[in-house]
Amino acid sequence: VTYSRSSICALKGSTVEMSCKYIYPDKYGNIKTVIEKTFWFTKVINGDFVDLKDDTDYSVRVEYNCTTTFCSLKIFNVSQTDSQEYKFRFITNQQGGKYMGSPGVSLFVRDLQVKVNRLNDPIRIQLTCHTDCQLGPPVSYVWLEDGKANKENNNNLVLSSFNTTHRYQCAIRGHEDVPSPAVYAPQTTVLSVTPSETVEGSKVTLTCSSDANPAAKYNIYRVNEDQHGQLVSTEIQPVFSSIQVSDSGRYYCAAGNDLGSRTSPSIDINVKYGPKNCSVSVNPSGAVEEGNPVTLTCTSDANPAANYTWYKENKIIANGSEVFHVLAVGSEHRGSYSCKAQNLHGECNSSSRFLDVLCKFSSFIFISGCISILFMLIKCLLIVFVRCPKRLCVHNSFRRDQGGKPSDSDLHSEWSQEQSTRAGGAVIMNMS
Numbered sequence: 001v002t003y004s005r006s007s008i009c010a011l012k013g014s015t016v017e018m019s020c021k022y023i024y025p026d027k028y029g030n031i032k033t034v035i036e037k038t039f040w041f042t043k044v045i046n047g048d049f050v051d052l053k054d055d056t057d058y059s060v061r062v063e064y065n066c067t068t069t070f071c072s073l074k075i076f077n078v079s080q081t082d083s084q085e086y087k088f089r090f091i092t093n094q095q096g097g098k099y100m101g102s103p104g105v106s107l108f109v110r111d112l113q114v115k116v117n118r119l120n121d122p123i124r125i126q127l128t129c130h131t132d133c134q135l136g137p138p139v140s141y142v143w144l145e146d147g148k149a150n151k152e153n154n155n156n157l158v159l160s161s162f163n164t165t166h167r168y169q170c171a172i173r174g175h176e177d178v179p180s181p182a183v184y185a186p187q188t189t190v191l192s193v194t195p196s197e198t199v200e201g202s203k204v205t206l207t208c209s210s211d212a213n214p215a216a217k218y219n220i221y222r223v224n225e226d227q228h229g230q231l232v233s234t235e236i237q238p239v240f241s242s243i244q245v246s247d248s249g250r251y252y253c254a255a256g257n258d259l260g261s262r263t264s265p266s267i268d269i270n271v272k273y274g275p276k277n278c279s280v281s282v283n284p285s286g287a288v289e290e291g292n293p294v295t296l297t298c299t300s301d302a303n304p305a306a307n308y309t310w311y312k313e314n315k316i317i318a319n320g321s322e323v324f325h326v327l328a329v330g331s332e333h334r335g336s337y338s339c340k341a342q343n344l345h346g347e348c349n350s351s352s353r354f355l356d357v358l359c360k361f362s363s364f365i366f367i368s369g370c371i372s373i374l375f376m377l378i379k380c381l382l383i384v385f386v387r388c389p390k391r392l393c394v395h396n397s398f399r400r401d402q403g404g405k406p407s408d409s410d411l412h413s414e415w416s417q418e419q420s421t422r423a424g425g426a427v428i429m430n431m432s
Helices: 360-384 390-401 408-423 425-431
Strands: 007-011 016-021 035-045 048-051 062-066 070-075 085-092 098-100 105-110 113-118 125-130 141-145 148-150 156-159 168-172 184-194 204-213 217-223 229-233 249-257 260-263 267-269 273-283 294-303 307-312 315-320 323-326 335-343 346-349 353-355
Touching (some): 007 016, 016 105, 035 062, 035 070, 070 085, 113 168, 125 141, 156 168, 184 249, 204 217, 204 249, 273 335, 273 353, 294 335, 294 353
Parallel strands (some): 184 260, 273 346
Antiparallel strands (some): 016 070, 035 048, 035 085, 062 070, 085 105, 113 125, 125 156, 141 148, 141 168, 217 229, 217 249, 249 267, 294 323, 307 315, 307 335, 335 346, 335 353
């Protein structure tokens, strides 16, 4: 078996033809040689050579044209998976008369490719139609813009706009049905986060994706307080190995290649965490008089918002709200209060806060007692500062009114009376 070519390079989607010539003896042992079967193959399964016409990968795409000394193979609409070594085999009527040609024909299937080059002018872009296969001249090219033929017919096309929304392909004239893959600026740029719910301390991955050819390069940004983008990463998949509350914010990414760029919509990363910094406050503060309202408030830092449990002397008294309100406090409300804040991601307990309740009756007794004591003090002061009894004062006044001076006996009598008053003031008052 002699093959016309040892290797073939073909463009994807094209038709490939290969052939061979083969010879054999007319007779063997006085038996005329008859060709019973000819076929091409690529696979040998359990020692059996699989005819391409029986191979499901080829059966509807191959065609033979064989004679007693020649055989050709056509493969239609070739693809990269057809890049194989193809061999011819024939079977005769002679004993052991099975032959094949080895090595066979190596087929290499390649795409047409469009290479993108930025020129010195920032908005001028050159496209070049290229293939690894050596195409025999003359070759005429066709450029396609969004599937429609462009007037340019050589292998270069110059664009005068950046960020174009068009898609460009090239093809060999006469084979416009088998164009190259399209090149285009990034389309539909998206930033995603995994997992969708971010919890403090967990591993979180951002992924920027875009439909683009040539492949895009990516930048990921975080929106700062000035509403400007702050570069976070130039990787396509940056990872927070242990995300923190401070990483919460708005993020977006930009994808770009030599044909243009596009920015994704922004996403919000809201880092969830369990309650922290639990505390109890009382309003009004300090001791509260019986019958007045009082409000206790449990505060915590949590995301999402926490549910609350209230305790008095370590026994549950209420659930749900962060506020515990008493319309009119009584002595039964006196005691130590605390709270627990809890959500899906954790919990925390506050320290105890003592609520002191003043009884109204006790206050009345206290005030009444103070008034009684004050009255008694005033009464005693009046007694102490009384210097003369009524009768003595009148007698002395009479004498003095007569114009005479008091005698020694009178002075002695007054002095005695004063001493007697100091010693037994209560008796003197009663006598008066």
